Amino acid sequence: MIPINEEVKSFINNQREDYVDLLKQMVQRESLAGHEASVQDLVEERLNSNGLMVDRWELDYKQLSKHPEFCASRTDFEGSENVVGVWKGEGGGKSLILNGHVDVVPEGELDQWDKAPYSGEVKGGRLYGRGSTDMKGGNLASLIALEALKKTGVRLKGDVIFQSVVEEEAGGSGTLSTIERGYKADAALIPEPTNLAIFPVQQGSMWFKVHIYGKSAHGGTRYEGISAIEKAFKVNEAILSLERERNELLSRDLYDGNPIPVPINIGTINGGNWPSSVPDHLEMEGRMGVIPGEIPQQAKSEMEERLRKLSEQDEWFAEHPVKIEWFGARWLPGEIDENHPFLERLEESYTSHKGQAPVMKASPWGTDGGLLSTIGNIPTVVFGPGTTSEAHQPNESIELDAIFDCATIMADTILEWCEVAERKEE
Amino acid sequence: MIPINEEVKSFINNQREDYVDLLKQMVQRESLAGHEASVQDLVEERLNSNGLMVDRWELDYKQLSKHPEFCASRTDFEGSENVVGVWKGEGGGKSLILNGHVDVVPEGELDQWDKAPYSGEVKGGRLYGRGSTDMKGGNLASLIALEALKKTGVRLKGDVIFQSVVEEEAGGSGTLSTIERGYKADAALIPEPTNLAIFPVQQGSMWFKVHIYGKSAHGGTRYEGISAIEKAFKVNEAILSLERERNELLSRDLYDGNPIPVPINIGTINGGNWPSSVPDHLEMEGRMGVIPGEIPQQAKSEMEERLRKLSEQDEWFAEHPVKIEWFGARWLPGEIDENHPFLERLEESYTSHKGQAPVMKASPWGTDGGLLSTIGNIPTVVFGPGTTSEAHQPNESIELDAIFDCATIMADTILEWCEVAERKEE
Structure with a gap:
């Protein structure tokens, strides 16, 4: 019998082409603030097809704006919906939130782009387009990790909560709304572009x-x-x-x-x-x-x-x-205890997959992790594919290999953190 | 018999109200670059009614742009016409150019204006509006000086050439065009806003x-x-x-x-x-x-x-x-010899009218005097009503008394510089 994580690895390797195609679609569905519905449709469909319990809701400006940490540049959120999928565990395990935003920043000066900003073109092992690095590539990594476990028949003890949120680029109203809606877990991971370094501390x-x-x-x-x-x-x-x-x-x-x-x-x-x-x-x-x-x-x-x-x-x-x-x-700052078991778990999965210890860094920027850890009291780590130098830039792109590396490490982390309950069809 | 300059003075004093009304019309006829026709109509009419030989022509971009000192922000001068009126002298006297521009600079932020920019409103001895100080007030002073001499029946030996030009604010194509058209004189006076100081030297x-x-x-x-x-x-x-x-x-x-x-x-x-x-x-x-x-x-x-x-x-x-x-x-720099007789003549007229010597200064800004003196070889002095601090500002205005002081000094200077030929109806 192949060990679970080997099976997961080979699933991921075999599906590379399909996943690159999926990322292309995600990037092509332009999702500037207020335009997130189309990419959220894609996410929702995918979570549904994996049998998750899907929750989709429009942000409530009136309600959210009462929160002392509310921050947004808009005064209504019409058409801006979060999508959350819950993979309910069998019980007795630790839960995990995978949080990522779908909103992207404006393209800036169009004449600085070599191709159309939402081309999703693949070239030299990279996929191009606004949002590729920040952070649809990371969102895809979460989705791959989740699907790889699902499709290979894994059953977990703890819950995995996949959060596809809006409004990160404007101060985190999407994630604030997930907290207000009651979503909680023993740990959270945000695959923002850290170039696969682990950020336990966020500025x-x-x-x-x-x-x-x-x-x-x-x-x-x-x-x-x-x-x-x-x-x-x-x-x-x-x-x-x-x-x-x-x-x-x-x-x-x-x-x-x-x-x-x-x-x-x-x-x-x-x-x-x-x-x-x-x-x-x-x-x-x-x-x-x-x-x-x-x-x-x-x-x-x-x-x-x-x-x-x-x-x-x-x-x-x-x-x-x-x-x-x-x-x-x-963006609020955030940090996870340096001895927190989830952080140790992620480090081990990284080392086991990459054959060397991960780079540990303090993030140079804020993420929704500040809200998750400070307001939600959920220990949060930022770890994802893509690099800061690509984010918000013309000709934004992401290295595809890094997405699959990240997905593999995430899948392994989930297996160990949430724990395997039993295996279907064994 | 009243001496000529006393008669001129009293003419000017008696016509104050009419001249304030004329300045109001000049200011109300907005004359941003390309929009100078309406105010030039008024000038032309006035020069004609004084019996001057009037010359009106549209600037020729193709011709002017060949000149090494050509400078403009436009590439055609459609609708932008100079108006020149020549008061031919009897002969044997020195000639004088009175040069002033009718183009005004943009209004800037409208909310910084207390009144409409082209109101021409009179209040507290000042007239308000874009172009009042820079330099329709000065142009009016030239016109008053000329009319006062004409209407009081003066005949001069030398010519007086009244130049109402366009394009000063963009580098002087209007005045360059008068030079290319052959206008020349023994001296020139430009009534830009010097606050009645005399500027023999222009930066x-x-x-x-x-x-x-x-x-x-x-x-x-x-x-x-x-x-x-x-x-x-x-x-x-x-x-x-x-x-x-x-x-x-x-x-x-x-x-x-x-x-x-x-x-x-x-x-x-x-x-x-x-x-x-x-x-x-x-x-x-x-x-x-x-x-x-x-x-x-x-x-x-x-x-x-x-x-x-x-x-x-x-x-x-x-x-x-x-x-x-x-x-x-x-704008080209310019200067007149410090012992030039025209400069001395102007100083004397000033002193005689004001009872004290004029302030002599180097100008802090360029005028068309740079072109007149450098390209036209016409010794040029800048001397006019209004102040630098009002030019190009919101709520631009001009002190009316200064216009009449200036006109009186100019009339006296013309009398002495161009010399009286004989007096009509004497």
């Missing part, structure tokens, strides 16, 4: 916008004005000094070799409206990392205080203080 | 755009990228250091007390497209002052060389050099 992040004021004047008498651009350089320095101080305090093995474990990034700058005028207003938008274990409000206060201090150092800022808004998306 | 200016490149990365791993914003700060420093060096070399009485006689202004900054991405491209637009007597190409080379030097100091710039474009408008 949170928040977006901000600073407004910097100047005084307009004709460029030919620019000494009569105050340039908001000049003032922005001082604001930038203040923000960098805060980043430096926050990171100097951080010390954990997971940050080894990382020059800035929890960065503050200034992503956009826009100011002035005429080449020959002194600019009197400027905006910079950025993203502040939230340290695992830190309460976001604490990070906000540190930033606000640093900007307030500028007014003590500079008369202009005293009279025209920098204003800060916290806008757009926000 | 030139050129617009530029610098492109600064970075390397994109996710904000959570920003150390993997290169921020175009951080690099922009270095470019800004380099430009400021060039400005400092260029101004240290300047020494003339006209610059006394001016902290930066010929500034380089950075007016706009725009870069990045996502709060949580490292920005890989940024643009800054600015305006470089050209020193009176300096050839614009020399100033350009200094800027280009300074940016090139960044590549010697910084590896990133060596591989990703800053690019510079010279775009949009450009």
